[in-house]
Amino acid sequence: KKWVYLFKEGNANMKELLGGKGAGLAEMTNIGLPVPGGFTVTTEACTEYYNQDQKLSDEIIGQINDNLAILEKECEKVFGNVDNPLLVSVRSGAKFSMPGMMDTILNLGLNDETVAGIAKSTNNERFAFDSYRRFIQMFGDVVQEISKDKFDDVLDSAKEKNGYKDDTELTADDLKEIVVAYKKIVKEETGKDFPLDPKEQLLMAIEAVFRSWNNNRAISYRNMNDIPHDIGTAVNVQSMVYGNMGDDCGTGVAFTRNPATGQKKLFGEFLINAQGEDVVAGIRTPKDIDELKDIMPDVYKQFHDTAALLENHYKDMQDIEFTIEKSKLFMLQTRTGKRTAAAALRAAVEMVEEGLITKEEAILRLDPLSLDQLLHPTFEAEALKAAELLATGLPASPGAATGKIYFTAEAVCEAVANGEETLLVRKETSPEDIEGMYAANGILTARGGMTSHAAVVARGMGKCCVAGCEMIKVDEAAKKFVVGNQTFTEGDFISLNGSTGNVYKGSIKTVTPELSGHFGQIMKWSDEMRKLKVRTNADTPNDASVAVQFGAEGIGLCRTEHMFFDEHRLPSVRRMILAESSKELREKALAEILPMQKEDFIGIYKAMEGRPVTVRLLDPPLHEFLPKETKDIEALAADMGIAFEDMVTVIHGLEEFNPMLGHRGCRLAITYPEIAEMQTRAIMEAAIEVKEQDGFDVIPEIMIPLIGINEELTYLDKVVRNIAELVKKEKNSDIKYLVGTMMEIPRATLIADQIAETAEFFSFGTNDLTQMTYGFSRDDAGKFITDYKDKGILPNDPFQSIDVEGVGKLVEMGVMLGRKTKPDLKIGVCGEHGGDPKSITFFHNAGLSYVSCSPFRVPIARLAAAQAAL
Ligand code: PEP
């Protein structure tokens, strides 16, 4: 088996085997660029090393030696030769870039004899001994696991003794002494002499790089970035070139385009007379790459042209490392440059305009989720630098927000009415806080996870939210929170970053996003390519118009319950619920709600300007609308003229052990058809009014939730249609409307063929469908899903990304059976998954007509749907 490849034997497509760095070096070698010679020991050799109890097999060692011999011939230098020694670097390089996670050794091949050869050939004794002492230190640290401090102590005391400030002041003789002291440290720490045989050094170094694949840093990096643990790293052995041999030498790093903005202009830094590490380590301040033009015009031109050539060759922005040795340019690495979302968009669009890539390539290259960075306000970079970090919570909903803190929804609303910028701070939020959440610039909670009420609602609103920030202790009654030894009270300014979870002291300036230009172009191309339509989940005219700006083609889910929480309506809603035995009282209360509900729909229809709107009938269990605290119950009892005790009894009567599986969804409408009738009337009257007055051709889609039994639907379909037809007659209108259902109970997907006989459309409610398929409470699963992920029981949270195997099978069955009855049945999805790129690929393949997601996910869904179609 071939375990080792010369650079010239590889190419860019061999990343898996040669690692990213190895494949890049191979490709550059083969297109004729000046790359110092070398070879790559494959990732398979790494796996083999672990399979053989962390030993290199004789076959691998043999191939390393063979390739070393070839390298010696190519460079006309010999490993360990006194007069003309070959020195190499040994670097890791996995398939996925893991910057700084694994180890590197430079100047390998130096020993007491070759150091003299280097001194002679470079005519620079100081340089030779400085390289030698660096090598011993690196080798000791990386290969022999000797603490770096031990070496640093020697270096520091040598400087102190001589009264030097900088390393550069050390003379050749100082360095010779340091080398002796370093070797002594190695002997003391390992019990053995420092290895002087270069071949032995090389094998030890290669093994150390293989071992570094499993150091703690590398393991956590892989965990954080979803990189598999079993793919191993390759090792690149490359003949050394020096950027630190004098003022005609240097080293640097550059991007072919600006990684922050995407602007097409070489962007980078270099240092004269320095080695690679010096640029990164920040010991000296590097110069802008433009200045190289003045210092070494020829080298600059050559580098500039090479960078252009590499970008052209890879058809993507490159991140390039180079070294200049005695005015000669060498390329040490090229890889795809990491960039911000804004830079990614600009570069993609401009590369299409330049003819470098196709539109399709541009679309496929972008990460849909990264668009989120561009849709929300962000902190101004300079202002952020000056800010004091107070605490970090969960990045529950992205964006940046700043404002005065208030501890109740009412206080927020009042402050906003007075023109203040506010943030709502709560232990945790509940449905009663909706208005305050809406009015505030952002939300901070001390408790709750990524799927807590605050997190879900804030994401839905596109509002910045930091949740579960346990470092702050909130005292709502005292209107304050404490973090560390600082206390913040009502009216104090803080700032939140919902994309990182950071909480800052004081107010920080924010900047608003720009949606035209490159962003607009990418969206336009996405729309040309995608098959899935993209709708939005919106409950207010404001959300609806935000979503339209983001490109929503309709509303896929208007949840009507949020409208019931409005403080002016809640009394009527409560009277309706508490009317219990009296149909008459209930109808009276419903009659009070009707005009308000109608206004809601008018606003939404207008905002949607004739685009389709799916309105769902009331879904949550009724007790959610009732007060919990004694003082609120007392107030309500007084308001309704009922004894407090009786009120408590009624409220208890409505409590459920398992509300998510209780009296909710269509079950409510079956007990109280009046509610569905009122809502239908509001939906229809509003549609007729908007059609007549504003000329928008509204076709309302009335959606019945939580159907599991065909008869539930046939019963309610009649209730809804009777009223709808009645309204049409009353208003003398021929308006069209549809009656459909949610598919969110597993049983419904199994009998979808029956359901489709009545339903005019389906919409998969994958939140409930996931909850009921797994039997995981969607409000409680956050507590244990992390353990499931950590223990490898679940690959990811099924409430975030659809479980293709199980829940997905139910979706496919629902689609198949539904279309068996009605071949062109319109089928969408309106659970959280409708905005998740991975799930969108699945929905595309499952043949859905549209996905519906929160307004701020709409652009993400448009791009993801385009990618799914390519
Ligand atoms: C669902 O269950 O997926 C859904 C969209 O409805 P809700 O989240 O309101 O239960």
Ligand code: MG
């Ligand atoms: Mg649901």
